[in-house]
Amino acid sequence: QKEVEQNSGPLSVPEGAIASLNCTYSDRGSQSFFWYRQYSGKSPELIMSIYSNGDKEDGRFTAQLNKASQYVSLLIRDSQPSDSATYLCAVTVFGYAGGTSYGKLTFGQGTILTVHP
Amino acid sequence: EAGVTQFPSHSVIEKGQTVTLRCDPISGHDNLYWYRRVMGKEIKFLLHFVKESKQDESGMPNNRFLAERTGGTYSTLKVQPAELEDSGVYFCASSTRRKGWQTQYFGPGTRLLVL
Helix, strand or coil, rough: CCCCEEECCEEEEECCCCCCEEEEEECCCEEEEEEEEEECCCCEEEEEEEEECCEEEECEEEEEEEEECCCCEEEEEEHHHHHEEEEEEEEEEEEEEEEEEEEEECCCEEEEEECCC | CCCCEEEECEECCCCCCEEEEEECCCCCCEEEEEEECCCCCCCCEEEEECCEEEEEECCCCCEEEEEHHHHHCEEEEECCCCCCHHCCCEEEEEEECCCCCCEEEEEECEEEECC
């Protein structure tokens, strides 16, 4: 079983629709959850982070976390063609060393999203 | 504020050769991470520095990989000798030790191809 699982897609939605991306994780000790967006050939860019159960909204993006079910999702409302990218789910367990907090990310394989006009 | 930079952007080498990748984190970021994505797989953690100290090397594949972080600033990742399976995209990320330390900022990556 992979540590972080995502549907690889591709997920295709029409412009203006809601895109729903899902992710499950296996480590119950995971403390933080992230969604990164990666355009082809570019670096991953953080778009949402969530740390507690429930919903977190930021503009057109809503992240949802259910620790009991070990499930995290990302909703993109009013999808635009510019949202077409690979969306990476990542989780982390925090550590503390050298007077600094840190957390190594464990990624899923990513879901390719295509928003067509 | 400049972002994370990596050099080179691409590298094509032959099996058995040595390659050194460089990462310059965001200025003032104490945390520096290396990750790798091989074809068809997810991005995987390689190692983590706090300043110049290695804190977690659990993701390093084998002793052909050597990472250093001089003076707690830039970092290098050397692969010697390179093997075919080392091909992939190597990402560097950095984060602050202060508020917002959970956010890792990624560089553009170095695409390594070993022939």
